[in-house]
Amino acid sequence: MPQRYSLEPVIQESTPSIIARKLRYAIAHGEVAPGSQLGEAELARELGVSRGPLREAMQRLTQEGLLVSIRNRGLFVIEMTDAEIRDMYVLRTAIESAACKLLVRADHVAAGQDLLAKVSEMEKAAGTGDRAAMSDADMAFHEHLVALSGSRSLARIHSTLMTETRMCLTVLQDSYRVTEEWIAEHRGIAEAVLGGDGPLAESRLSDHEDDALARLTSTPASVSVG
Amino acid sequence: MPQRYSLEPVIQESTPSIIARKLRYAIAHGEVAPGSQLGEAELARELGVSRGPLREAMQRLTQEGLLVSIRNRGLFVIEMTDAEIRDMYVLRTAIESAACKLLVRADHVAAGQDLLAKVSEMEKAAGTGDRAAMSDADMAFHEHLVALSGSRSLARIHSTLMTETRMCLTVLQDSYRVTEEWIAEHRGIAEAVLGGDGPLAESRLSDHEDDALARLTSTPASVSVG
DNA sequence: CGCCTGTCAATTGTTTACAATTCTAGCGCA
DNA sequence: TGCGCTAGAATTGTAAACAATTGACAGGCG
Numbered sequence: 042m043p044q045r046y047s048l049e050p051v052i053q054e055s056t057p058s059i060i061a062r063k064l065r066y067a068i069a070h071g072e073v074a075p076g077s078q079l080g081e082a083e084l085a086r087e088l089g090v091s092r093g094p095l096r097e098a099m100q101r102l103t104q105e106g107l108l109v110s111i112r113n114r115g116l117f118v119i120e121m122t123d124a125e126i127r128d129m130y131v132l133r134t135a136i137e138s139a140a141c142k143l144l145v146r147a148d149h150v151a152a153g154q155d156l157l158a159k160v161s162e163m164e165k166a167a168g169t170g171d172r173a174a175m176s177d178a179d180m181a182f183h184e185h186l187v188a189l190s191g192s193r194s195l196a197r198i199h200s201t202l203m204t205e206t207r208m209c210l211t212v213l214q215d216s217y218r219v220t221e222e223w224i225a226e227h228r229g230i231a232e233a234v235l236g237g238d239g240p241l242a243e244s245r246l247s248d249h250e251d252d253a254l255a256r257l258t259s260t261p262a263s264v265s266v267g
Numbered sequence: 268m269p270q271r272y273s274l275e276p277v278i279q280e281s282t283p284s285i286i287a288r289k290l291r292y293a294i295a296h297g298e299v300a301p302g303s304q305l306g307e308a309e310l311a312r313e314l315g316v317s318r319g320p321l322r323e324a325m326q327r328l329t330q331e332g333l334l335v336s337i338r339n340r341g342l343f344v345i346e347m348t349d350a351e352i353r354d355m356y357v358l359r360t361a362i363e364s365a366a367c368k369l370l371v372r373a374d375h376v377a378a379g380q381d382l383l384a385k386v387s388e389m390e391k392a393a394g395t396g397d398r399a400a401m402s403d404a405d406m407a408f409h410e411h412l413v414a415l416s417g418s419r420s421l422a423r424i425h426s427t428l429m430t431e432t433r434m435c436l437t438v439l440q441d442s443y444r445v446t447e448e449w450i451a452e453h454r455g456i457a458e459a460v461l462g463g464d465g466p467l468a469e470s471r472l473s474d475h476e477d478d479a480l481a482r483l484t485s486t487p488a489s490v491s492v493g
Numbered sequence: 494c495g496c497c498t499g500t501c502a503a504t505t506g507t508t509t510a511c512a513a514t515t516c517t518a519g520c521g522c523a
Numbered sequence: 524t525g526c527g528c529t530a531g532a533a534t535t536g537t538a539a540a541c542a543a544t545t546g547a548c549a550g551g552c553g
Binding site for chain 2: 053055057093096097098100101103104105106110112125128129131132134135136138139143192193194195197198
Binding site for chain 2: 535536
């Protein structure tokens with residue numbers, strides 16, 4: 042059959058998937074506060090679905106670690122302590138470092154240029170002074186870094202980490218400052234990738250994550266994973 | 268209140284949790300073949316639960332990546348291609364490397380001795396010639412490595428990876444050979460940790476993972492993440 | 494004979510209702 | 524005041540029924 046129109050296959054997203062995505066977004070953007078309870082009946086009414094699919098979606102988020110379940114009491118949005126945020130950054134640094142390793146072994150020139158483009162977008166966002174745009178650009182850089190590595194495994198883990206990161210950023214939005222230094226760190230990583238210097242890229246990435254972590258937590262990270 | 272007995276908090280595991288654990292075990296140990304379909308009605312009857320909690324458990328496994336869902340058709344156990352196994356090992360190496368980094372920054376002497384004890388258990392298992400015991404000991408070493416790091420994040424990801432690894436080992440059980448070299452690799456890692464040499468430990472770990480990967484896949488890994 | 498199409502059985506997806514368990518809060522009582 | 528008990532409310536688990544979709548198969552048409 043001639044493919045006259047460029048038709049993409051119709052993806053029938055399952056209802057639990059849709060619910061999970063909406064809930065993830067709501068949690069990440071602070072529409073539901075950390076520690077607050079998600080009542081089944083209320084949520085089901087709000088979303089216009091029945092309890093079955095809703096519970097399936099909740100189980101997914103529980104598996105991701107975004108919700109904690111207390112039996113016969115309900116599901117609650119996680120509250121991350123400083124220690125847990127530090128621990129999350131350990132994992133995040135591990136994932137992104139691995140992505141860097143893969144990148145420099147592949148087409149690091151194209152990847153580096155791609156990342157530099159993201160840095161430009163960050164500068165643009167910084168120029169407008171829009172907080173949301175700045176953090177969006179920040180996260181876009183890191184998501185792109187992992188996506189360019191081509192690893193599905195890394196991308197999957199990373200996406201859940203970015204949700205948690207976004208949640209932390211939303212909570213501590215006031216303390217989120219974009220400095221020249223902040224953009225320079227990203228550019229440094231991109232340039233190291235461009236040059237194919239894996240160890241340098243990883244080192245800069247690790248330092249960058251430590252800085253980001255220090256901005257998120259009250260006490261500085263005592264042990265770095267870099 | 269004086270803690271006279273070392274009482275752990277009573278954890279009332281939810282039904283979906285139990286189901287998920289049982290299914291995970293069954294998949295990991297080859298009781299359900301990769302690619303096979305899991306019928307809701309049949310499984311529910313077999314496990315003695317209703318479809319509700321069963322579906323919730325399935326969603327968890329889907330989120331973990333152990334099952335793939337085809338809408339209106341059912342859930343199937345994943346079939347991993349060589350490329351996917353390689354990709355999984357990229358992630359696994361990233362996780363365990365990060366654990367190594369944490370280990371050498373903490374009490375690396377105690378950790379190293381602990382790991383050497385695991386190596387002894389491996390030798391014992393190798394002496395009996397019991398295939399299951401050998402792979403158990405192998406996986407116990409790696410799980411211990413991550414557990415000793417004290418990172419909940421790393422441990423959580425790693426546990427799902429070990430399930431997938433176990434599945435691969437079960438499928439290709441015949442080609443699983445334990446050699447002197449295999450034990451020596453583990454001892455090398457443990458000794459590097461004991462000596463507090465992070466880079467050496469990571470390097471040896473990476474080489475070890477590459478070897479393990481080469482045993483699992485038909486074609487050798489073209490790109491290492493180490 | 495080959496291809497398309499309509500029907501049918503099977504399975505999943507969703508909703509609803511109800512029973513069971515457990516936590517919380519309030520009350521009475523020593 | 525402190526304790527135990529009880530009623531209410533919430534979640535959790537179960538069951539049944541219905542809707543929706545898929546894949547297969549038989550039959551008609553060119």
